[in-house]
Amino acid sequence: MSILVYTENWDGKFKKLSFELVSYASEIAKQLNTSAIALSIGEVEENELKKLGNYGADKIISAPGGKLNVLDNQPFSKIIFEVANKENSDIIIFANNYAGKALAPRVSVKLQAGMVSGVTALPSDYDNFTVSKKAFTGKAIANVVIKSPKKVLTLSQNSFGLIETDNNSIIENYSPELSDADFTTHVKEVNKITGKVILTDAEIVVSGGRGMKSSDKWGPIEELADLLGAATACSRPVSDEEWRPHSEHVGQTGKIIAPNLYFAFGISGAIQHLGGVSSSKYIVAINTDHEAPIFESADYGIVGDVHKLIPELISEIKELKEAEN
Amino acid sequence: MKILICISNVPDTTTKIKFTGDNTEFDIAGVQWIINPWDELALTRALQLKEKSDGKIEKISVVSVGLKTAEPTLRKTLAIGADNAIRIDCEAKDSYSVAAQIAEVAKDYDIIMCGIEASDYNGSAVGGMLSEFLNIPSISSVSSLEIEDENIIINREIDGGTEVLTTEIPFVAIVQKGIAIEPRIPSMRGIMMARKKPLNVVPPIKVEVLTEFANFELPPSKAACKMIDAENVKELVELLHNEAKVI
Numbered sequence: 001m002s003i004l005v006y007t008e009n010w011d012g013k014f015k016k017l018s019f020e021l022v023s024y025a026s027e028i029a030k031q032l033n034t035s036a037i038a039l040s041i042g043e044v045e046e047n048e049l050k051k052l053g054n055y056g057a058d059k060i061i062s063a064p065g066g067k068l069n070v071l072d073n074q075p076f077s078k079i080i081f082e083v084a085n086k087e088n089s090d091i092i093i094f095a096n097n098y099a100g101k102a103l104a105p106r107v108s109v110k111l112q113a114g115m116v117s118g119v120t121a122l123p124s125d126y127d128n129f130t131v132s133k134k135a136f137t138g139k140a141i142a143n144v145v146i147k148s149p150k151k152v153l154t155l156s157q158n159s160f161g162l163i164e165t166d167n168n169s170i171i172e173n174y175s176p177e178l179s180d181a182d183f184t185t186h187v188k189e190v191n192k193i194t195g196k197v198i199l200t201d202a203e204i205v206v207s208g209g210r211g212m213k214s215s216d217k218w219g220p221i222e223e224l225a226d227l228l229g230a231a232t233a234c235s236r237p238v239s240d241e242e243w244r245p246h247s248e249h250v251g252q253t254g255k256i257i258a259p260n261l262y263f264a265f266g267i268s269g270a271i272q273h274l275g276g277v278s279s280s281k282y283i284v285a286i287n288t289d290h291e292a293p294i295f296e297s298a299d300y301g302i303v304g305d306v307h308k309l310i311p312e313l314i315s316e317i318k319e320l321k322e323a324e325n
Numbered sequence: 326m327k328i329l330i331c332i333s334n335v336p337d338t339t340t341k342i343k344f345t346g347d348n349t350e351f352d353i354a355g356v357q358w359i360i361n362p363w364d365e366l367a368l369t370r371a372l373q374l375k376e377k378s379d380g381k382i383e384k385i386s387v388v389s390v391g392l393k394t395a396e397p398t399l400r401k402t403l404a405i406g407a408d409n410a411i412r413i414d415c416e417a418k419d420s421y422s423v424a425a426q427i428a429e430v431a432k433d434y435d436i437i438m439c440g441i442e443a444s445d446y447n448g449s450a451v452g453g454m455l456s457e458f459l460n461i462p463s464i465s466s467v468s469s470l471e472i473e474d475e476n477i478i479i480n481r482e483i484d485g486g487t488e489v490l491t492t493e494i495p496f497v498a499i500v501q502k503g504i505a506i507e508p509r510i511p512s513m514r515g516i517m518m519a520r521k522k523p524l525n526v527v528p529p530i531k532v533e534v535l536t537e538f539a540n541f542e543l544p545p546s547k548a549a550c551k552m553i554d555a556e557n558v559k560e561l562v563e564l565l566h567n568e569a570k571v572i
């Protein structure tokens with residue numbers, strides 16, 4: 001047997017998320033006394049592929065091909081299925097992100113493998129294979145048993161961390177047999193926002209709610225985000241009012257994030273909002289209402305006016321950074 | 326053209342979550358049930374497409390796997406505007422079995438829409454599994470869907486942007502916020518008409534369940550929030566730097 005992990009690339013590069021996945025797969029492989037195999041699809045240079053070995057991949061399989069540089073669910077899941085069969089993989093691991101959510105279910109059906117998404121830790125039992133995940137959008141934790149011989153997991157981002165090891169990996173190429181008919185969705189145009197920190201990758205997120213009062217008051221939030229290398233976000237009423245784009249909405253029906261630090265400015269903390277941010281390691285809340293529910297979930301809080309306090313926060317952080325230099 | 330929307334019947338998003346039977350089962354006592362928010366947006370978009378299709382979209386159906394208790398939610402989809410509802414008469418046990426059940430009734434449809442996840446067990450799997458059972462294309466994280474003449478034009482959200490894609494019918498669109506902004510609310514006339522629209526109950530097929538919930542826990546409660554005086558922002562910065570070590 002073996003553990004297979006699908007490591008997506010972004011324009012030929014891996015991210016912290018990729019290394020976290022490999023660390024997780026390699027730890028499971030160790031406990032089951034087997035090997036961890038990373039699978040990369042699309043064009044990735046050898047130097048980049050090798051990095052996966054630093055986190056415990058015993059073997060790295062690369063399926064290059066220009067047509068495989070954009071996600072197309074049918075050919076991608078076919079490749080993952082073929083490699084899982086070739087390598088006799090019993091557990092196949094994906095990220096719980098856009099690509100993982102698109103591919104894992106298809107691979108699960110191909111392998112008749114039970115699937116658990118958004119897993120937050122190592123299996124608690126291997127004989128009666130049990131993993132835990134969040135349910136009810138963070139309001140509960142579910143322990144789920146997979147009964148089928150093959151298993152598919154998607155791992156929640158930032159839930160496991162990185163484990164560096166000696167690199168003893170080998171790299172192998174895999175050439176899938178694909179014809180034009182295998183490609184069933186076609187990307188015509190890519191629109192990427194450049195120069196901004198991607199919300200789901202960000203270590204720090206600066207977020208504003210209705211308490212910010214209007215769309216033209218976002219300057220200080222953007223300034224603080226720039227200063228900290230953070231991403232900007234907002235609560236649902238803010239995106240519904242179109243003060244900020246929908247892509248910034250964090251919460252139950254928007255994005256679910258897990259940064260190290262989350263600033264909630266003028267956000268009251270409705271239960272639906274907390275569902276999207278409760279996995280943050282630290283939450284800082286500033287709100288004029290001392291009874292706002294956000295303070296029950298926050299680690300640090302100030303009762304006060306965001307318009308006065310954010311600029312003060314910016315200057316204090318600047319001072320700290322200058323003192324450090 | 327016919328569109329099928331997969332519907333999950335889920336607890337209202339403000340529900341206080343409790344468990345019974347030694348924490349092995351979700352406690353449904355007093356729970357208000359709603360259409361899963363993303364499924365409701367999918368239905369809203371499908372109705373918009375039908376209205377401007379000049380008759381080319383002839384039918385919008387909804388399907389749900391569940392017991393009779395799911396019927397008020399299905400009636401609500403009919404009141405919002407779906408033409409007919411199908412209830413597959415068994416408990417929804419896991420994503421795999423639910424997708425296999427839906428695949429049986431989904432074969433005759435051109436576009437199948439599923440929400441990106443259900444707000445109860447957050448599986449994010451049924452749409453993708455369904456497309457694989459049917460062996461048809463799937464596009465996930467869909468934030469807009471247009472039909473221009475015969476062409477399907479889809480926006481897919483990716484990390485830090487969007488892509489514009491095309492595909493051929495039949496396909497599965499797994500949708501998220503953006504597909505519609507606000508869910509449509511049933512009108513009084515819609516509610517009256519819903520009573521006369523067909524809600525067919527079909528027997529389940531025999532299918533394996535591959536995962537099961539062993540038990541549930543409530544998340545550990547958080548330590549009390551450390552309150553800092555509004556006159557002392559410096560203290561907050563020091564705590565973030567020295568105690569939390571996050572800046």
